[in-house]
Every structure is written in structure tokens, then in C-alpha cells.
Amino acid sequence: MDSNLDYGVAGMQALRVQAEAASYPETLGALIDDAAARNGDQLLAKWIADGQTMTYAEYARQTRKLASSFEAQGIRKGTHVGVMLPNVPAFVVTWGALARIGAVMIPVNISYTETELMYVLTDADAQFLVMDQSAVPVWDAMTEHPALVSDTRVIVHGTPRDGSQSWQALLDAGDEDYVATSTLSRTDLLNLQYTSGTTGFPKGCMLSHEYWILLGSLAAKFRGRGGDVKNVLINAPFFYMDPMWQFLMTMVLNGTAKIAPRISLSNLYNWLVDEDIHYCIFPQPGLKAWPEGPEDRKINLRYVSIFGWTPEARKEVERRFGCVARESFGMTEIGGGLMVPPEAGSKAYERTCGIPAAFREARIVDETGKDVVQGEIGELWIAGRGLLWGYYKRPDANATGFSGRWFRTGDLFRQDADGFYYIVGRIKDMIRRAGENVAAQEVEAAVVSMEGVWEVTAVGVPDKMRGQEVMVVIRPREGVTPDQIDPEAVIAHCASRLAKFKTPRFIKYIDEFERTVSGKIVKRALVDDKTNPRVGAWDRTVGKVLDQAEADAQIA
Structure with a gap:
């Protein structure tokens, strides 16, 4: 471990000890x-769209x-x-x-x-x-x-x-x-937070007062930069967990929340400058939303949260805006789990989620629940204070989602020799579109209810702007041809049953799916790394089936 990283990890551990010894409000x-x-x-909050304050x-x-x-x-x-x-x-x-x-x-x-x-x-x-x-x-x-x-x-x-x-x-x-x-x-229930982060229809995560108090308080301690962070941009919808803990973080920091109506790359630069923003969750495409130049000096960011960025983008945001950009790992069920220390040296530019945050223990285990050898891939388990109680009215999900005091995240990780954790993939069948979790089964249930559809599977198609886009692959019933299941009718059918972000963008038809020995559809065969899955798919943004050139142009 290099000296800078050693210093950063030691500092993180000192903050952990301090945080875990501190007292927190009860409710x-x-x-x-x-x-x-x-x-x-x-001033606690300002709503950017209409200037209301509180x-x-x-x-x-x-x-x-x-x-x-x-x-x-x-x-x-x-x-x-x-x-x-x-x-x-x-x-x-x-x-x-x-x-x-x-x-x-x-x-x-x-x-x-x-x-x-x-x-x-x-x-x-x-x-x-x-x-x-x-x-x-x-x-x-x-x-x-x-x-x-x-x-x-x-x-x-x-x-x-x-x-x-x-x-x-x-x-x-x-x-x-x-x-x-x-x-x-502190142990009383405060939120039933519905999440599509696991397979199946949304489940209600039972989250206590303590869950939210610790999440907001620890975010302030680890992202507050010693009091430098005061103005916090909140631009995701409040019905998701991130804006709620950001609002609590702002109160703990004695700062001001600058609240936008929705995420907007076109407005992001003006918000950062006009509202003198010190902290936000920064989307990587925002780096391309305006060219690098002298105007960057108007931005006063001090810390940004990033997720899944390339090493080059991590360096660029820090160079351009003079801020600290750090990865972390969390989910509705656990709140914060892993964090990259502010003083992480070159490690901060790797795609690591960091080390356990305060009040968190982490393990990587194999299919039998035994710890894997360091460096090997396994499922990440998290334990600690203030996790979800469980899923509301879901005894089966609680039985499979927990192993004693450990919560099974369903995500595949590995740990390097320095103790840092790296996400490898997801066990759970979930599509991540522009920060939204979309359960494939929910989309499939909507499409399969259409007349003429025999089988359907939903997959995430890689997308440079949104991370993933939703694609459904339909197997028509016997005697039904693809042209009898009009793609625009599929979209209309889904739009009447699903939120806009869950409605498929791409639609494909297939005679038969590749299957496992047990008969399950092999989804990875539909979105492998060797071919562009958009080829031959009907794209609702252009209203036509894409050929090779058109599909390749979209991801160029």
C-alpha cells in the first residue's frame, strides 16, 4: 500500500471510530x-424552479x-x-x-x-x-x-x-x-420504501428512524469536507432515497438544499454556478454537456459522488472543477455500505467502491455462504446498525435475503490486497436505466399479457447516456407472426401499465430462445459483448428497425 493510500485508509478508519462513538438524535x-x-x-432550502424558500x-x-x-x-x-x-x-x-x-x-x-x-x-x-x-x-x-x-x-x-x-x-x-x-x-418504522432493486415486483423496504438518521449524519461526516460543504444540489425526485438522505445531510451540515424539479443535464451547469453548489451527485454525461474552458472556474464544487465512472472521467472532473470525486456503494436496503476515502491516492481513479463505511461490516462469500479467498469473486454481504428491518409482508424474500445478521446484496464483488471492494456484476435480474431500477419481471409481466405473445424477456441494453435502456425480446404464440404484434401497440400497452422509465425502448422478435439445461432463458445470449444487441431491434425513438450501421452509430 502506497503512503498516500495508507494515510487515506487510516484517516477513514479514524472517521469511522469517531462516527461510531458519536451520539445521534433519536428520531x-x-x-x-x-x-x-x-x-x-x-435558509434551509430553496426550490430553484419558483424561488420558494424555507x-x-x-x-x-x-x-x-x-x-x-x-x-x-x-x-x-x-x-x-x-x-x-x-x-x-x-x-x-x-x-x-x-x-x-x-x-x-x-x-x-x-x-x-x-x-x-x-x-x-x-x-x-x-x-x-x-x-x-x-x-x-x-x-x-x-x-x-x-x-x-x-x-x-x-x-x-x-x-x-x-x-x-x-x-x-x-x-x-x-x-x-x-x-x-x-x-x-430510533427503532420505530419511518418509511416503507418500495424498490425494484431485486427481482420481481417492487417490495417495500421497512426503514426505521435510525436508518435515516445514520444515513444523513454519516453522509455529512464523510462528505462534508470539514465544513466546506454548505450548498447541496438535490435534483432527483424526492420519492427516491437519495434526495431524502441528501436533505438530512444538509440539515446536519447546517447548510442549504437547492432543490430542482428534476434531473436535467441541460440545466446542470447553470444550477452549479447560479446556486453556488458545493456538493451533488454528478452524472458522468455532465462532463460532455459543456466544453472544458475558462467557464469551469465559475463552478465551486468541493465534493461530488460518482458511480461507475471511467478512470479518465474521474480525473477530468477533479482537474476541471478542483473538487474531490469519490465512488461509494449503497442500496435502499442497507443505506450506505462502502466508501472510497477522500485521501485515496491513485486508488480513487480505479473502479472501486471503497471500504466499509461506519457501522458497516462486509464479506464476500461463495454459494455456500463461506468467505472466498481474497481476490476471488463472490456475493457481497453487509451487516451493521440501522439496516432495513426486512421486506414488508415478504417472509420468503426475508428468508432468502438474510443470513442471520447479514444482508445478502445479490451483487458480485471482489476484494483486492489493499482491502478495497470492486463490483463485478449483479446476480439480480434488474435493469439500471438513468439511475432508475427496473425489475425485468415487471416489464415482462406487462408484455406477456398481450394477445399473441407466448414468451417475453426483458434485458438491459448498454447505453452511453443512461447506462442501460430497456429491451424486450418477444416470442410470438404458434401461428402468430411478429408483424401481428405491432411494436407501437407493445409500447402503448406497456405505457398504460408501467411508468415511462420502465417502458421499453427496443423491441425484438425471436423464434426460440437459447436456454439452460433447466429450460431457463439465457439472457446473456441476447446482450453479449461480441454483437450490438440493437441490431434488428425496433427503436421507438426513431420508429423503425435498426440495421447494423444505424445500431452502431447509436453507440459510437
């Missing part, structure tokens, strides 16, 4: 109040007021509440209010269709729904509603529908001196 409500006591009228004191006060009104409506400790809101102040206020009561938030993707909304709310046993007015048409279009959510238990942010309640009216009527009527602790 999210306590974290909000502690931050408000420290910062008062200091101070620390205002946030604490609004969460107490809304909590009192929620409780008056019958929301109690343990009540499950769906929250279907875009990146607006109401999202974080609602989360904080539910946390103060001890209720459980179920974040819902604002782009979900009626089918997806019905699935999540029913599976999660939601009793109330807080939704944006933009999502009301989806609710109204449902042929039936979840059994536990009556119209009077729908709370609309914006113009309320007939029979529902107004989120703003509830906030205005609340008591700012609200005190929780139930005793809360």
Missing part, C-alpha cells in the same frame, strides 16, 4: 428540532402544525400513509410531520399509472394518501381504489378534488406547539 423529529435550534432563521425554524414549525392536523384526521403512530408528491416543499413537510407522529410514509412515484399506484398502495396497506393535484387524474381513472383509502382520506396538495381534503388547509389549521402523543424511538 427524525428530534433531528429537525436540533437543526432548528442551531440555525433558526437561516428556513430551519419554518420547517420545524410547519412539520409540527401538519402533524397536529394529521393526527386530528386519525393518523396515528403506525398509520401507513402514501405520499405522491413531486419536488415541492410539501414533500419534506409531510415527511417530517408523519415522522413526528410515528406514522409510516410510503413514497410513491409521481409518474405511476393506475395499475402501479393500486399495486403499491394495496401492498403497503396504505390508509391515507397525500397526493399532488397533478396526480388526481390517475386516482380518478382507477376502476377501483385500495380498500383502506376512502375519498375522505385523500389529501390533495393544490386544488382538492370533490370529497378530498386540502393539504394547505390542514397545514394552516395546525397547532405549531404540537407534541407527539405516542412515545417514539
